[in-house]
Amino acid sequence: MTKLLRRKIIKFLTYALIVFFAYIIQTTPGLFDFYGIKPLLVLPACICIAVYEGEFAGGLFGFFFGLFCDSASETVFGFNAFVFLVFCVFAGLATIYIFRRSTMNIMLLCFGAVFLRSALEYFFGFILYGYENLVPFFYTEIAPQIVFTSIFSFPFCILFRWLHKKFEPETTKE
Amino acid sequence: MQKFFKSWYFKVLCALAIFAAAIMIRAAASGSAEVFLSQAASVISQPFLKISSSVTNSVGDFLNRFANAEENYLRVQELEEELRLANEKLVDYEQKKRENEQFREFLGLKETNPDYDFEPATVIGRDSTNRFYSFTIDKGSIHGVEAADPVITADGLVGIVWEVGLTYSHVRTILDISVEVGVYDISTRDSGIVTGDITLSASEFCKLKYLPKESGIASGNLIVTSGIGGVFPKDLPVGNVKSIEVDSSGLSLTAVISPSADIENVTDVLVIKYFNGQSTGYNKSSGEGGETE
Numbered sequence: 001m002t003k004l005l006r007r008k009i010i011k012f013l014t015y016a017l018i019v020f021f022a023y024i025i026q027t028t029p030g031l032f033d034f035y036g037i038k039p040l041l042v043l044p045a046c047i048c049i050a051v052y053e054g055e056f057a058g059g060l061f062g063f064f065f066g067l068f069c070d071s072a073s074e075t076v077f078g079f080n081a082f083v084f085l086v087f088c089v090f091a092g093l094a095t096i097y098i099f100r101r102s103t104m105n106i107m108l109l110c111f112g113a114v115f116l117r118s119a120l121e122y123f124f125g126f127i128l129y130g131y132e133n134l135v136p137f138f139y140t141e142i143a144p145q146i147v148f149t150s151i152f153s154f155p156f157c158i159l160f161r162w163l164h165k166k167f168e169p170e171t172t173k174e
Numbered sequence: 175m176q177k178f179f180k181s182w183y184f185k186v187l188c189a190l191a192i193f194a195a196a197i198m199i200r201a202a203a204s205g206s207a208e209v210f211l212s213q214a215a216s217v218i219s220q221p222f223l224k225i226s227s228s229v230t231n232s233v234g235d236f237l238n239r240f241a242n243a244e245e246n247y248l249r250v251q252e253l254e255e256e257l258r259l260a261n262e263k264l265v266d267y268e269q270k271k272r273e274n275e276q277f278r279e280f281l282g283l284k285e286t287n288p289d290y291d292f293e294p295a296t297v298i299g300r301d302s303t304n305r306f307y308s309f310t311i312d313k314g315s316i317h318g319v320e321a322a323d324p325v326i327t328a329d330g331l332v333g334i335v336w337e338v339g340l341t342y343s344h345v346r347t348i349l350d351i352s353v354e355v356g357v358y359d360i361s362t363r364d365s366g367i368v369t370g371d372i373t374l375s376a377s378e379f380c381k382l383k384y385l386p387k388e389s390g391i392a393s394g395n396l397i398v399t400s401g402i403g404g405v406f407p408k409d410l411p412v413g414n415v416k417s418i419e420v421d422s423s424g425l426s427l428t429a430v431i432s433p434s435a436d437i438e439n440v441t442d443v444l445v446i447k448y449f450n451g452q453s454t455g456y457n458k459s460s461g462e463g464g465e466t467e
Contacts, residue, residue, distance in 0.1 A: 078198030
């Protein structure tokens with residue numbers, strides 16, 4: 001096993017541990033619970049991986065950890081896996097072809113991804129069923145969660161940038 | 175971008191996306207999750223979730239102490255207020271209970287001695303340096319208590335009011351050497367004087383002196399007040415004979431008396447403010463009201 005490959009394996013194992021830890025935090029009752037609102041931590045983490053490691057790695061992380069989220073979520077099983085995969089691939093490609101890899105852009109990507117995911121969940125999970133009083137529900141439950149998650153994307157952004165640099169091969173470092 | 179769409183990465187990702195979409199559609203159609211994948215994700219994450227939940231609960235409980243400090247403080251104040259009220263009620267209850275017991279005793283005494291005018295009183299102080307167990311009661315002149323009023327419990331004679339204040343009175347007990355009570359043996363009818371003794375008082379005994387040498391008094395006999403002299407009403411139990419010995423002069427007998435009342439531990443007493451045949455006063459200097467026959 002080459003040094004480069006070993007470094008890569010350690011890097012992705014570290015990423016996996018971090019995302020798994022984020023998943024544990026996200027699903028543990030009472031943890032990071034602010035007035036009943038919990039942030040979605042897995043999606044920003046996967047977006048950050050996609051941004052720094054490319055669309056393929058991001059897509060795989062999104063898919064597998066999306067399945068984890070599905071196992072603990074009330075949404076249709078596979079929804080998070082599908083959505084995370086698509087968003088992470090988009091985020092990875094977007095940072096290659098459209099955006100610079102700046103903190104603000106990553107946070108915007110996270111915000112957009114969380115917003116779209118919440119909007120899809122809101123539409124397919126609530127609006128389609130014709131429940132009453134859905135507008136207040138959006139403002140009091142979903143919107144705060146989007147904002148909350150966007151705020152939490154900042155530490156992930158910093159962490160994954162640092163890890164990305166840490167595991168960067170010596171030859172590519174300036 | 176073209177390069178990506180032609181790469182095997184894209185094909186793998188597409189396959190995963192189709193797979194995810196397929197299980198999603200299947201789950202939506204069947205209303206249940208893909209059992210294997212769901213179980214697999216759960217099996218991996220459950221142990222960690224349990225640990226995390228346990229840690230979160232512990233940490234949460236710990237942090238809640240600080241986070242809810244104000245709420246807890248208010249709750250503590252509320253509980254303290256409740257406790258204070260409960261304690262007040264308890265004190266009130268204890269007082270009522272004691273009064274009730276006292277009134278029962280009072281009723282019994284009143285029934286047997288209808289002429290007695292009682293004043294229930296509570297012992298509010300004891301002089302720890304006094305070896306004759308003198309004490310202070312919470313009733314004084316405004317309650318009609320006067321010097322030389324007998325002080326009793328349901329068990330028997332305790333002592334006599336010695337000094338009277340406005341709202342308190344000092345009582346000297348029958349163990350005090352300055353108190354003398356005219357008594358008689360209820361069995362033999364032999365009379366004498368009960369008074370304190372420096373040596374005996376330490377053991378909560380007093381002595382009965384001036385008994386006739388030919389007296390048939392025996393251990394265990396009940397000694398009661400004679401009522402002569404008008405200081406103490408007649409037939410109040412004073413105590414029981416514990417032992418008898420000949421006086422140092424050899425002319426009379428002296429008996430050691432164990433008081434009927436628990437003088438050392440008495441907390442509630444009755445002051446007899448009036449009884450039939452009561453005299454006007456008690457000669458403190460001589461110690462007794464001249465009750466001997």
